[in-house]
Amino acid sequence: MIKFTLNGRTVETDAPATARLLDLLRDEFELIGTKEGCGEGECGACSVFVNNLLQNSCLIPIGSIAGADIQTIEGIIETEQFKILDESYSIAGGVQCGYCIPGMIMASAALLSKNPHPSEDEIREGISGNLCRCTGYNMIVEAINLAAKKGDGLW
């Protein structure tokens, strides 16, 4: 039995230790905001926070997260930071098909909490592990820049 914290709640599972955190989140806990893209750590669609650090849930065997604090997109949706990001992505037109967006939002939040006033290069570096096949990234970069300004003092 593996026990950990998921979006603030203590949970446990008897899934095998090698099961991917991604599958556990989607299939057992029905948190389907976290997406599977490549399944190899190259696209960032499955990004979550593990002890407040951005990680790819497709690469995490659940046996390694016993006792850890996991947050998914569903876990941050009520925060002020999320509201600012949500608004900024809408204004900048950063969302098209939307598949990469939960991962992009997690990467954006991770970046801003470490660096509340990132330069354009730092924004691009912050989301470099997240692929988006619709926007060409410029609108997403703009959204993060906008969120940094609107959320000044929040991060």
Added chain:
Amino acid sequence: MVEKITAYRFERLDETLSQLNREDCAIIAGGTDVMVLHKSRRGVPPKIPKPIVFINHLSELKQVYQHHKDLHIGACCTYSELLENPLIPFALKNAIKTIAAPAIRNRGTLGGNICNASPAGDMLPLLYVYNAKLLLRSVNGNRMVTISDFIQGPRRVQRFHNEIVTEIILPSVLEDSHVVFEKVGNRNADSIAKVSFAGSIRISKDRIDDIRFAFGAVGPTIVRSVDIEKKLVGKTIPLDGADIAAIGSAFDKIIRPIDDQRSTAAYRKTVALHLLRYFLSMKQYQPN
């Protein structure tokens, strides 16, 4: 019937080593390579053919400290942890920044990159240039091995099943040298190298005092030749064209890349030699 998977996650290194002494296990640090290598279909756990031992939570494997001139780096330090550690040399940090992307750097470990022994392993060329040594521990004690002896081929390392790589040791951090790392891939982030190159050079009164270079992804293991390097010691900077050409053709003979899904042998060799010549043609070298 669900397949039974045996996995261990001990609180201490000595318990982990005892288990490894009893049983041949697959060791998982960050898991960023092993989870892809054994990937199954969606919803199905990766099939890893041995019992598993998780080690990336062990604090004994996360220490970084200086001992005399040697820098000791715990094998389970993630790339992000190394970037934040003041003891890690700038040249190594600059290289780490070009590796993967933030999410992977929060998970992948230095020891994992070495033990995975990919010919394209991102940290390997620089570690060869630093003459890195590895400390292995088992219930029987410690053993030290150079990185070039440890890595024997693609995914083949000289580790007994009861051992864990606990530390990576840099005998000198090359603080008086100009150190570079170049990686060529399809994308800046998260790509596997088509070719990589690391070089270091130390100049004393316009003469080369110490010079080293290593190539990644152009052979089964990292390519480095101390004999070729020695030919340049004592030469004046900037190097003349004939010397650079001679070194280029010496490497031309020993670099034997392959064609694969990422690149071709011809491209790899051409780019590897260009990177070498570019490094040797610089007019000035500055310690990092």
